[in-house]
Amino acid sequence: MYDQPALEKKLDNDTIKIAASGVQVYYGEAHAIKDVNVQIQDKTVTAFIGPSGCGKSTFLRTLNRMNDTIDICRVEGKILLDGEDIYDPRVDPVQLRAKVGMVFQKPNPFPKSIYDNVAYGPRIHGLAKNKADLDEIVEKALRRGAIWNEVKDRLHAPGTGLSGGQQQRLCIARAVATEPEVLLMDEPCSALDPIATSQVEELIDELRTNYSVVIVTHSMQQAARVSQKTAFFHLGNLVEFGDTSQIFTNPKDPRTESYITGRIG
Amino acid sequence: MPASWIFLIVVVLAAIGYVLARGRALASAQGDSRHLHSLPSYYGMNAALLTAIPALILLGLWLIAQPVFVEKRAEAFIPADAYESAGQLSLMMSDVHRIAAGLDAAVAQGVLTEAAVTRLSAADDVRGQLGKVGVALGSDVDAAELEAARSFRSLSHTGDLIRDGLVVLLALAGFGWALKQTNKDFRARNAVEKVIKGLLVLAASLAILTTVGIVLSLLFNTVEFFKLYPAKDFFFGLTWSPSFGGGSELGILPLLWGTLYISLIALLVAVPLGLFAAIYLSEYASPAIRGIAKPLIEVLAGIPTIVYGLFALVTIGPLLMKAFGEQGGLGWMAGGTAVMTAGLAMGIMLIPFVSSLSDDIINAVPQSLRDGSLGLGATKSETIKQVVLPAALPGIVGAVLLAASRAIGETMIVVMGAGAAAKLSLNPFDAMTTVTAKIVSQLTGDADFASPEALVAFSLGMSLFVITLALNIFALWIVRKYREQYE
Structure with a gap:
């Protein structure tokens, strides 16, 4: 029924990259995330699945404090990145986001050239010593984004002129260019066709060798294909978290089973 | 009859048309509005619009065109050697307008009869007589001006009469045609909506035409200016x-x-x-x-x-x-x-x-x-x-x-x-x-x-x-x- 999970590749690293404990998120009065505990491993793809409105995107956005931009949003609990609390008042959310990159649901290239899109992060964080250095960073990022061959001859054409799938890979390249340690992806393939989706999925598998990747997805097949760990959210609760193969073949919670067999959601 | 009366008559006709056509449509469907193609009010609207719009358009056009025509005819009575410039002619013509208005007032107040007006000559004290009915003239009236004023009067009167007749006739024609059309299968809603759309287009084009008119009036006067003053000095003059x-x-x-x-x-x-x-x-x-x-x-x-x-x-x-x-x-x-x-x-x-x-x-x-x-x-x-x-x-x-x-x-x-x-x-x-x-x-x-x-x-x-x-x-x-x- 499902594609074979990508479990054959042995997880290289068992260190815990992000540890969340007792996380509560409120939007004004609404209690969006209820007491979530989850540990995300380094060099692993972790998938968040669940029906719409279950809080998986909200939880993803707490991991790099993107929720700070929403006035009415309030986060409680502890989220540790490499053992440091990211909600500590001494932490600068701007620096945190440089370490925890994010790719969004809809491709959102800036209205700049392809080159400038990718160079944006390195320029802001001063990662390049000179022009040649920056060129190298951009090329490396575009290669990692699996889009170099398509755009190498038109680096100075506007990024908005690319197709949807190319735009999304450009956005991934842009996120990779700042050398993050964790990459958060919020339904990165929901606006893409099947071919572009499979390209992006291959890319995610590639990225796993360097980063810890957290992906929110609506497609259970996609979760099964790309992830090693899966977390199932329902109504703001983390229902079940475990190895992808176990979640899809032998779920412990009846709600998880109902969801993956298509009875709820 | 003044134009406002004609306007009122047309509006009343349109209102009557509305009521009649609506009743007629209902009657043709044996009083059951479900058998009609359109809602009953559309039949009424159709009759009202057909009665009023062509008649009112004619009235409007006539009101614009007649004074121009009459003015030209009256001007012909002023001999060409009596004035030197266009400005002087327009001064004389405004005298003519005042005389004509004065004659109208005199007839209305019973000081003069229509027959007396036709017999009037420049030798009579026209200025004095008109002064009595409250129309003061700046100078004595000469024969040409009097003649022009008389022609102006009679042409205006005839024009007004023809206008009144034609407008009412057109309104009646629209009225009759609309009533004849009205039966339960007539697509009144489509007809009314077409007319409404036409009115919207008219409103939009009026705005555009006004802009064009403003530009043209600027343009003509600009051309007039450049005839009197060299364009080079205007655009490049430093003083x-x-x-x-x-x-x-x-x-x-x-x-x-x-x-x-x-x-x-x-x-x-x-x-x-x-x-x-x-x-x-x-x-x-x-x-x-x-x-x-x-x-x-x-x-x-x-x-x-x-x-x-x-x-x-x-x-x-x-x-x-x-x-x-x-x-x-x-x-x-x-x-x-x-x-x-x-x-x-x-x-x-x-x-x-x-x-x-x-x-x-x-x-x-x-x-x-x-x-x-x-x-x-x-x-x-x-x-x-x-x-x-x-x-x-x-x-x-x-x-x-x-x-x-x-x-x-x-x-x-x-x-x-x-x-x-x-x-x-x-x-x-x-x-x-x-x-x-x-x-x-x-x-x-x-x-x-x-x-x-x-x-x-x-x-x-x-x-x-x-x-x-x-x-x-x-x-x-x-x-x-x-x-x-x-x-």
């Missing part, structure tokens, strides 16, 4: 010194310089302030502050420009004098009215214009771009500087150009704040004047309308119109070009 006695120099350059200088200062004030206000309001302000501050800034846009002029005159001017005038020790400024005074006031006037347009444009930048930038670890300020503003820039440029064309067309602030001297000077504390202010001064007062000194106002207006039009088109082009960028 503006009109004198109605003749021998005036009418160069546009000093005025254009004043206009551009004042506009430039106004934009230097308005663009940074407006833009920063817009950035604060759209990116940083909390909803509560935004809710208070935005309407407050927009109140500035509702202040009449004459009030800004007063503000310039009584507040800004004296303040500048204190700082840059004799009192301040610098002595750059000779009087309170100066380019700087008007420019500052105009700048304040333009702030809400720039800020509310820019605010809309900045808000139109998709949130996903901001998220993308923040997600890469950019600060809010970096995001605004490097993503939001570049994305909004073409729109902001468009807003600035629109503000510029308002600044160029502004009059009252300049009249009150900048002085009246047309000067080519670089000193922003000098008094200067603008194209608009000079249009006002050339056309007000008792100027001879055929002299270049008065006609120059039209070519000034035309030049201004072309400049602002070009700016607006440029601005719209930029705004439109940028719209495609996110999609």
Whole structure:
């Protein structure tokens, strides 16, 4: 029924990259995330699945404090990145986001050239010593984004002129260019066709060798294909978290089973 | 019968048509409106529109055409050697109008009979007789004028009669035709909607035609001006010194310089302030502050420009004098009215214009771009500087150009704040004047309308119109070009 999970590749690293404990998120009065505990491993793809409105995107956005931009949003609990609390008042959310990159649901290239899109992060964080250095960073990022061959001859054409799938890979390249340690992806393939989706999925598998990747997805097949760990959210609760193969073949919670067999959601 | 009566008759006919056609349609469906093609009121509307619209259009056209025709015929009675210029003829013709009106009044009051009017000759004391019925004439009536007035009267009367008859006939024809059409299968709704659509098109084209008319009237007078005054001296002349006695120099350059200088200062004030206000309001302000501050800034846009002029005159001017005038020790400024005074006031006037347009444009930048930038670890300020503003820039440029064309067309602030001297000077504390202010001064007062000194106002207006039009088109082009960028 499902594609074979990508479990054959042995997880290289068992260190815990992000540890969340007792996380509560409120939007004004609404209690969006209820007491979530989850540990995300380094060099692993972790998938968040669940029906719409279950809080998986909200939880993803707490991991790099993107929720700070929403006035009415309030986060409680502890989220540790490499053992440091990211909600500590001494932490600068701007620096945190440089370490925890994010790719969004809809491709959102800036209205700049392809080159400038990718160079944006390195320029802001001063990662390049000179022009040649920056060129190298951009090329490396575009290669990692699996889009170099398509755009190498038109680096100075506007990024908005690319197709949807190319735009999304450009956005991934842009996120990779700042050398993050964790990459958060919020339904990165929901606006893409099947071919572009499979390209992006291959890319995610590639990225796993360097980063810890957290992906929110609506497609259970996609979760099964790309992830090693899966977390199932329902109504703001983390229902079940475990190895992808176990979640899809032998779920412990009846709600998880109902969801993956298509009875709820 | 006066035209207003005819109008009333047509309207009453239309109302009767509405009631009759509605009843007829219902009767043809045996009183059950479900058997009708359209709702009963559509049948009524159809009859009312068919009765009123053609008749009213005819009435309107007739009211415009008849005076022109009658005037031409009456003019023919005035011998060509009795006047020297078109102006003199029009003076005589206004006498003729008064005589005709006087004769009408005399007949109405019973002082003269119709037969007596036809027997009247220039030898009779026409002036005295008309004086008795309350129509005072400036001079005695000569034979030609009397003849013209009589012909004017009779032609007008005949014309009015034919008009009344035709209009009522047309209304009745429409009335009858509509009633004949009306039965349960007639598609009244489609017919009515077609007419409504026609009326909408008419409204839209009237607005456009008016614009064309304005341009044409400017254009004809401009051409008239260039017949009297060489275009080269107008466009390239460095001196503006009109004198109605003749021998005036009418160069546009000093005025254009004043206009551009004042506009430039106004934009230097308005663009940074407006833009920063817009950035604060759209990116940083909390909803509560935004809710208070935005309407407050927009109140500035509702202040009449004459009030800004007063503000310039009584507040800004004296303040500048204190700082840059004799009192301040610098002595750059000779009087309170100066380019700087008007420019500052105009700048304040333009702030809400720039800020509310820019605010809309900045808000139109998709949130996903901001998220993308923040997600890469950019600060809010970096995001605004490097993503939001570049994305909004073409729109902001468009807003600035629109503000510029308002600044160029502004009059009252300049009249009150900048002085009246047309000067080519670089000193922003000098008094200067603008194209608009000079249009006002050339056309007000008792100027001879055929002299270049008065006609120059039209070519000034035309030049201004072309400049602002070009700016607006440029601005719209930029705004439109940028719209495609996110999609």
